[in-house]
Each structure stands twice: as C-alpha cells, then as structure tokens.
Amino acid sequence: MKRPLVPPPLSVSALGTDALLFDCQPPMSLALQERILMVADELSHQPGVEEAVPGMNNLMLVFDSTQVDSAQLQAVVNQAWLHPKQTQRVARDFELPVVYGGEYGIDLEHVAAHNGISTQEVIELHCAATYTVFFLGAHPGFAYLGGLHEKLHTPRRAQPRLKVQAGCVSIGGAQTGVQAQTLPSGWNVIGFTDRRFFDPTVAAPALLSPGDLVRFRAVGALS
Known part of the structure; x- marks a missing residue:
C-alpha cells in the first residue's frame, strides 16, 4: 500500500502588512509542488484572500487584513497544507x-x-x-x-x-x-x-x- 505524503512543515514570513510567504524547505519534488498548487486553489476561495500565487517551493498570499488577520490565515494554510481538501487537481x-x-x-x-x-x-x-x-x-x-x-x-x-x-x-x-x-x-x-x-x-x-x-x-x- 502506498503511504500518504507527509509534507515538511512550512516556514512563514511577512511581506508587508497584507501578504504572507509560505516556504517549503528543499529538496523539492513534483508531489510537493502539486500540493502547493492544490493549496493555492483552495486558499484562493478563502474569505479575505485576494490572491494566491504559487512559486517554486513557496506560496504567497495577498489578503485583506480587515477581513482576516495574519494568525488566522497561517492556521488555515497549515491545515490545508497537512490535509488538503483536494486529492487530485483538474488540469488543462x-x-x-x-x-x-x-x-x-x-x-x-x-x-x-x-x-x-x-x-x-x-x-x-x-x-x-x-x-x-x-x-x-x-x-x-x-x-x-x-x-x-x-x-x-x-x-x-x-x-x-x-x-x-x-x-x-x-x-x-x-x-x-x-x-x-x-x-x-x-x-x-x-x-x-x-x-x-x-x-x-x-x-x-x-x-x-x-x-x-x-x-x-x-x-x-x-x-
């Protein structure tokens, strides 16, 4: 039986007052990058999130601090990272x-x-x-x-x-x-x-x- 992926923890840094950068430590793999893409899809629908931008090994979230604060958003991201709602993406x-x-x-x-x-x-x-x-x-x-x-x-x-x-x-x-x-x-x-x-x-x-x-x-x- 194939064991589920246990992703490494994300580190987080602030980009000003209305953006956060979540980094996944290398080495990178296709499976981890797929997870970043799934989390980006999921978080793009999160109230208060204005933009979810996946990068190599990372995800940047731009948010409206009047709707969601940094601590709340970090908790949501960590939950989505460990337990994404999607199990497979629909891709073009x-x-x-x-x-x-x-x-x-x-x-x-x-x-x-x-x-x-x-x-x-x-x-x-x-x-x-x-x-x-x-x-x-x-x-x-x-x-x-x-x-x-x-x-x-x-x-x-x-x-x-x-x-x-x-x-x-x-x-x-x-x-x-x-x-x-x-x-x-x-x-x-x-x-x-x-x-x-x-x-x-x-x-x-x-x-x-x-x-x-x-x-x-x-x-x-x-x-």
Whole structure:
C-alpha cells in the first residue's frame, strides 16, 4: 500500500502588512509542488484572500487584513497544507509542436554531449514526459515546467545570451520551458515552437497557468 505524503512543515514570513510567504524547505519534488498548487486553489476561495500565487517551493498570499488577520490565515494554510481538501487537481492539457535543433535549437548538441546521449535521445526523452507548470516567472508568460528526465538535466550557460527568440524551447538545470518573449536567457536552447505564450491584448495574457500540463511533440529536427 502506498503511504500518504507527509509534507515538511512550512516556514512563514511577512511581506508587508497584507501578504504572507509560505516556504517549503528543499529538496523539492513534483508531489510537493502539486500540493502547493492544490493549496493555492483552495486558499484562493478563502474569505479575505485576494490572491494566491504559487512559486517554486513557496506560496504567497495577498489578503485583506480587515477581513482576516495574519494568525488566522497561517492556521488555515497549515491545515490545508497537512490535509488538503483536494486529492487530485483538474488540469488543462497543452500539446506544443516543436522543431528541434537548427538556428533556434543551437544547444541541442551541447545538451546531448553533456549527458552522454545522442541528439535523437534528447528529443525522444524531452517529448516522452508530461510536464507540470510549477509557476510563472522570469518574464511575463514564461512557465517553469517540472518533470524533466534526469538524463536531460543540464546546467545553465555561464554566459547568458543577450537575445533569445520568443518560442525557443530550452533547458535550465532540472527544468524546461519556452521563451515567452524575445529577451536575454542563460538556458540551453534545444528547439522552437510557434505557439504564442504571452499576448497583452487579451483578457488572459499568459497562455499557461500554474498547474497546467504540457507535452512536447516533435514535428521536425534540423542539423
């Protein structure tokens, strides 16, 4: 029988008078990040909570101190952390077509060499996983995706590039992601997708949200 997850305790710090940051101590895991996402969903409906923002290893709550005080909120969060009402999240699914290698995948061979595998194995392993959006950060629309196979873990570049094209699929350490805007980046670029990840003209500017599930589908490979 599978034993239930017993999560480590959360530490808490105040961010001014109307926000709290709850931190889960490393090492992080997909199961713990899933719990952060479930607690964020649950607390977003808590009276007095204005915003629940999941991050890597943490959860920030912005609240109205006239409706709920800090001590009450900490008690609610700790209860939800130990005994979440949800046992499984309902998540949106996205499949992203990717052309690997070439001009917009110039680090594909480096990732392969670093891990002692072929470029074809990099592509196959990258497409085989189902990724969870842990949180959005770095720049608007950029999703940090958890679930990268250990054979693809590759340290970030020592010297970041000053311009990485929006749509570039990349690997940074134990995570993967897609550049949402054309900006500097130190991640290893392995491919390109034509999906748009941030559009400030629409009601929901970011394509992806924390908790979404993402799969990559190879539609080509360039040398």
